[in-house]
Amino acid sequence: xxxxxxxxxxxxxxxxxxxxxxxxxxxxxxxxxxxxxxxxxxxxxxxxxxxxxxxxxxxxxxxxxxxxxxxxxxxxxxxxxxxxxxxxxxxxxxxxxxxxxxxxxxxxxxxxxxxxxxxxxxxxxxxxxxxxxxxxxxxxxxxxxxxxxxxxxxxxxxxxxxxxxxxxxxxxxxxxxxxxxxxxxxxxxxxxxxxxxxxxxxxxxxxxxxxxxxxxxxxxxxxxxxxxxxxxxxxxxxxxxxxxxxxxxxxxxxxxxxxxxxxxxxxxxxxxxx
Amino acid sequence: xxxxxxxxxxxxxxxxxxxxxxxxxxxxxxxxxxxxxxxxxxxxxxxxxxxxxxxxxxxxxxxxxxxxxxxxxxxxxxxxxxxxxxxxxxxxxxxxxxxxxxxxxxxxxxxxxxxxxxxxxxxxxxxxxxxxx
Numbered sequence: 269x270x271x272x273x274x275x276x277x278x279x280x281x282x283x284x285x286x287x288x289x290x291x292x293x294x295x296x297x298x299x300x301x302x303x304x305x306x307x308x309x310x311x312x313x314x315x316x317x318x319x320x321x322x323x324x325x326x327x328x329x330x331x332x333x334x335x336x337x338x339x340x341x342x343x344x345x346x347x348x349x350x351x352x353x354x355x356x357x358x359x360x361x362x363x364x365x366x367x368x369x370x371x372x373x374x375x376x377x378x379x380x381x382x383x384x385x386x387x388x389x390x391x392x393x394x395x396x397x398x399x400x401x402x403x404x405x406x407x408x409x410x411x412x413x414x415x416x417x418x419x420x421x422x423x424x425x426x427x428x429x430x431x432x433x434x435x436x437x438x439x440x441x442x443x444x445x446x447x448x449x450x451x452x453x454x455x456x457x458x459x460x461x462x463x464x465x466x467x468x469x470x471x472x473x474x475x476x477x478x479x480x481x482x483x484x485x486x487x488x489x490x491x492x493x494x495x496x497x498x499x500x501x502x503x504x505x506x507x508x509x510x511x512x513x514x515x516x517x518x519x520x521x522x523x524x525x526x527x528x529x530x531x532x533x534x535x536x537x538x539x540x541x542x
Numbered sequence: 543x544x545x546x547x548x549x550x551x552x553x554x555x556x557x558x559x560x561x562x563x564x565x566x567x568x569x570x571x572x573x574x575x576x577x578x579x580x581x582x583x584x585x586x587x588x589x590x591x592x593x594x595x596x597x598x599x600x601x602x603x604x605x606x607x608x609x610x611x612x613x614x615x616x617x618x619x620x621x622x623x624x625x626x627x628x629x630x631x632x633x634x635x636x637x638x639x640x641x642x643x644x645x646x647x648x649x650x651x652x653x654x655x656x657x658x659x660x661x662x663x664x665x666x667x668x669x670x671x672x673x674x675x
Contacts, residue, residue, distance in 0.1 A: 346617050471595050540595055541599065542624070
């Protein structure tokens with residue numbers, strides 16, 4: 269198919285950067301001459317950009333719940349869950365305490381005075397509020413009253429490294445010892461990481477009721493007002509903008525991502541195709 | 543009982559393989575998407591261990607490719623669209639073979655326990671014996 273003049277625009281979660289690049293490579297081969305503009309952002313930020321009038325044909329976010337909260341039904345009709353992931357603690361071989369850290373003692377290591385750790389901005393990126401949820405669930409799971417507030421107080425302010433890519437860069441440069449990331453991020457970056465118990469890492473739908481106990485306050489779509497969101501298993505979703513000028517092409521791109529080729533790409537990028 | 547097919551099964555069933563049988567059974571009960579299957583599997587009293595999302599989705603894709611199940615995207619009425627999985631006739635036949643194999647294994651294990659209890663009865667009393675009755 270030759271598509272001159274057309275430019276498909278995609279806004280996607282920063283965590284999907286590699287996935288989108290690989291899909292684009294496949295899609296471009298099937299649609300010679302097609303131009304595609306891609307923008308990677310924090311998913312909450314991305315949904316708010318669309319709400320404020322920015323126009324994109326395809327929207328791929330790191331939290332499927334953002335569609336229902338902010339975009340459906342006015343801006344997106346249908347959306348599809350295509351991948352799952354989990355929160356892990358990424359580090360570097362030079363991170364302090366990295367020789368001793370385990371699934372059982374990670375919070376004790378992170379809370380040592382000389383150790384630094386960070387998370388992304390919960391107002392911009394789901395990875396940020398998911399890290400907070402993990403801390404709340406850890407407080408219950410390990411029976412450590414006060415763990416959440418202690419972690420919050422000890423964490424580097426989220427404004428310093430607001431996105432996952434900032435966290436990864438800080439880890440590589442040795443500016444921080446540990447960061448709360450998606451497993452796929454850590455795998456793609458070649459970072460060692462600690463896997464957390466499935467009861468707190470937001471990976472398993474079997475624990476959806478337990479995850480639901482974690483709550484975080486974030487900025488809502490009404491400026492100046494906050495909304496409470498609950499913990500859920502991590503699921504990425506993709507939707508088609510109702511205002512897309514290229515509905516057919518955009519649907520073909522979604523079909524690629526949600527089909528066998530997309531599954532293979534997601535697998536290669538460390539995500540779990542659903 | 544299909545002895546030939548059963549004999550092809552390995553004596554030791556890995557958790558990975560037994561999850562396939564469990565998923566076939568759940569899909570035989572009703573079509574489901576992956577998220578729901580993970581929940582149903584973890585609630586089932588026949589589960590062989592904690593089923594994590596990666597293992598379940600990997601096995602669903604494998605069985606879909608092998609023709610044991612098929613899938614299509616279902617648009618969500620009030621939530622997200624998800625891939626819905628259904629058992630195929632081939633999957634139904636495989637489930638039957640699994641059930642036959644498990645019945646054979648159960649009989650073998652019962653025979654083992656029976657033989658052990660007879661042995662236990664024939665031995666002189668010892669304080670450290672495990673009482674299975």
